Amino acid sequence: MSSREKILQQVKLNKPSETALPLHYTFESGYENTEVKFKEILQAIYTEVIVVGSLDELKEKVEEMYAGVVNKATTVEALSSWADFSLQVQDPHELEMIEIAILQAEFGVAENGAVWISDRHLQHRVLPFITQNLAFVIPRNALVNNMHDAYKRLLDTTGWGCFIAGPSKTADIEQSLVIGAHGARSMVIFLVEN
Structure with missing residues (x-):
């Protein structure tokens, strides 16, 4: 018997018994305030969270924050008159000129600051x-505690979607943090009262 065969035989003999997985597994975060935790996590990953009382207030805040910026796009109906860049393009490469995009998102996750967007x-x-x-616009009451809660909300989802947390960043090169390395340089989340 070769050394290899001996090792494989020992591995087979040392196989642990199977453990049954739980049928339903959930994790309770126990956050006192989901919104406070959401803001705390996002602040740590270089994202500003702004609470606005209405869509009209959102528009005022957006006009104030992005005054003088050109190539603005949005998927939020209430901001359509603010945008100067049409998303009605056939070739997605034409979107490379967009300076700020404000997108409607479905919900946010307090555990990691992730925001769910879909097609x-x-x-x-x-x-x-x-x-x-x-920037993302999320209803203020659409925050969940953790990814377990998030996946429960995604049961009826079809098509494309993804979680995004914070602006693009990397620290691979010489352990030096670079913001905007391969995507958006900044991220803002607007929580809108319903």
């Missing part, structure tokens, strides 16, 4: 990744 509100999947600056 339900997005004509071009590349938009959140190609824009220079990114």
